[in-house]
Amino acid sequence: MLGPVILAASRSDRMRRFVSAAPGTKQVVARFIAGETVDQVIPIVREAAERGLEVTLDVVGEDITTREQSFAARDAYLELIGQLEDLGLGERAEMSVKLSMFGQALEGGHELALANVRPVVEAAAAIGTTVTLDAEDHTTLDSMFAIHSALREDFPQTGCVIQAYLFRTEDDARRLAAEGCRVRIVKGAYKEPATVAHQDKAEIDKAYVRVLRILMEGEGYPMIGSHDPRLISITQDLARRAGRKLDEYEFQMLYGIRSEEHLRLAAEGHRMRVYTAYGTDWYGYFMRRLAEKPANLLFFARSILTKG
Numbered sequence: 001m002l003g004p005v006i007l008a009a010s011r012s013d014r015m016r017r018f019v020s021a022a023p024g025t026k027q028v029v030a031r032f033i034a035g036e037t038v039d040q041v042i043p044i045v046r047e048a049a050e051r052g053l054e055v056t057l058d059v060v061g062e063d064i065t066t067r068e069q070s071f072a073a074r075d076a077y078l079e080l081i082g083q084l085e086d087l088g089l090g091e092r093a094e095m096s097v098k099l100s101m102f103g104q105a106l107e108g109g110h111e112l113a114l115a116n117v118r119p120v121v122e123a124a125a126a127i128g129t130t131v132t133l134d135a136e137d138h139t140t141l142d143s144m145f146a147i148h149s150a151l152r153e154d155f156p157q158t159g160c161v162i163q164a165y166l167f168r169t170e171d172d173a174r175r176l177a178a179e180g181c182r183v184r185i186v187k188g189a190y191k192e193p194a195t196v197a198h199q200d201k202a203e204i205d206k207a208y209v210r211v212l213r214i215l216m217e218g219e220g221y222p223m224i225g226s227h228d229p230r231l232i233s234i235t236q237d238l239a240r241r242a243g244r245k246l247d248e249y250e251f252q253m254l255y256g257i258r259s260e261e262h263l264r265l266a267a268e269g270h271r272m273r274v275y276t277a278y279g280t281d282w283y284g285y286f287m288r289r290l291a292e293k294p295a296n297l298l299f300f301a302r303s304i305l306t307k308g
Contacts, residue, residue: 031256032286033060034278038083041278044255045084049092052266054273056132056252057093061281062100067112070103074116076279081123090127094159095120096275098134099144110143114150121155132159132182132223137190138166138197145172156180159223163188164208165197173211177218184223184252185211209234216242222249223273227258232265246270 034041041057048055059076077095084090097120103112121131133148135141148160159182162169166188176183187204188197198204208231215222216238224235232251239249250271253262266272277285 032254032277034255034276036278036280038080038278041276042083042087042089044276045089045093046087048274048276049089051263052272053262054250054271055093055255055276056096056273058096058098058134058275058277058285059101060277060279060285062098062136063281064101064103064106067103067106070101070106070112070116073101074120077120078123081120081127081129084129085127090124090129094129094273095124095131096134097131098136099147100136100140104140104143110146113143114147117147118151121151121158125155125157130155130157130159130182132161132184135161135163135186135188138168138192141166141168141172152181157182159184161186161225162211163190163197164211165192165204167196167198169207169211170214173214174218177215177220179219181220182223183215183220184225185215186225205231213238216244216249223252224249225252225275227253227261232261 034044045055045057057080059073059080061073064070064073077097080095081090084093097117099113099117102116103109106112117131117133124131131151133144133151135144145160148158151158157180160176161184162172162176164185164187173183173185185208187208198207205228208226212222212224212231212235216235224232226232226235235249235251246269250273251265252273252275255274255276262272262274
């Protein structure tokens with residue numbers, strides 16, 4: 001029951017000010033956010049590579065209001081790619097982008113977001129890596145999928161994300177389970193109405209498995225975004241049934257959550273990618289992490305009380 005409340009708070013400026021000022025916030029945010037600058041996150045990429053892990057990097061800050069901010073977002077990713085190239089880390093790190101950060105919600109937003117993200121995808125390809133388009137709320141998805149299709153014409157390795165709790169997702173998965181198509185499946189972390197999305201956790205889990213089966217039996221490259229031990233086990237079973245080798249799919253988990261499991265899966269020979277967010281505009285991302293798991297909220301509340 002707390003999840004929808006927290007997701008609503010993620011859009012509240014008043015709650016943003018309260019949470020940002022709370023005494024224990026910085027400590028808890030550091031659990032989920034790798035740093036505020038490129039210089040702070042690069043050592044984390046290097047350490048992950050040394051441990052046999054890969055990463056996907058997200059510059060947080062989707063709530064923009066001007067075209068200038070969308071250009072700044074594009075430039076932040078280009079700076080990141082430049083750093084990865086200089087350090088020879090391109091093959092260990094891809095990028096995840098939210099098109100809202102590239103101007104998707106502004107006037108003429110579809111064309112603006114495509115124009116902003118294309119040079120990022122091009123620069124990523126030049127250093128041997130790629131970009132995945134994150135899914136946001138259901139009203140943005142037709143635009144996101146259209147941009148994904150346009151980018152794949154020149155950069156077929158460009159990935160996208162689908163969310164199991166949406167009713168539309170099984171059809172999206174069938175369309176995307178094509179040769180060479182990289183698709184990350186997640187449960188979903190936005191407040192969606194009952195008209196478009198499952199609300200019950202058990203139903204979401206069942207939908208996740210149905211979508212996962214479609215991807216595993218298809219010709220694409222599934223990326224399994226989950227920390228759920230049961231879903232990880234089901235993934236391994238479906239992969240075996242589909243005759244997939246360990247390098248024909250990958251697991252993805254969030255930075256700061258179940259870190260020992262990251263290492264265990266990598267040690268078993270699985271491709272394990274850590275979703276690593278950084279930047280100063282962390283509030284929306286942070287609140288969605290709290291909404292996903294009650295234990296995260298309890299950890300936050302305990303930290304505030306302790307510091308207070």
